[in-house]
Amino acid sequence: MAEIFSLKFPQSLGVYDHYADAQKAVDFLSDEGFPVQNVLIVGTDLKQVERVTGRLTTPRVLAAGAASGAWLGLLVGLLLGIFAKGGAYFATVLTGILLGVLFGAVWALIGYLATRGQRDFSSITKVVPGRYEVLTEHNLLAQGQELLAKLPVKPADL
Structure with missing residues (x-):
């Protein structure tokens, strides 16, 4: 089960302040034919509220x-x-x-x-992430970055 939540050599496609923006980026990748089965959305900067x-x-x-x-x-x-x-x-x-x-x-x-x-x-x-990072396999990084460059919602600055 843990394998489904991991990638072999993950690379960051972008970091987003809101989950909806990260979800929109992955949906856009899916619409463009990107192999989204190789993508993770990871909540980072966790805090307990x-x-x-x-x-x-x-x-x-x-x-x-x-x-x-x-x-x-x-x-x-x-x-x-x-x-x-x-x-x-x-x-x-x-x-x-x-x-x-x-x-x-x-x-x-x-x-x-x-x-x-x-x-x-x-x-x-509740544990709440401060940011959401979209990760993909290293061999798909360039293709993902090229596609996301066309998306109006840009990742937050690292």
């Missing part, structure tokens, strides 16, 4: 834990409900949900209290 989504409070932690536990309890209740006799199916599912809510809330609260206020916010993280 963390977006803070809100403040964590005890009620918010309890609510999130209860909601998560409810889903788990629903799943367990449905699975156990399959084996329930007579009219006990709905009671089994409801019991699973209620126990899941309780378990999820308590477990989330324990995790939150264990941090001792060192991280009182929620966030999501």
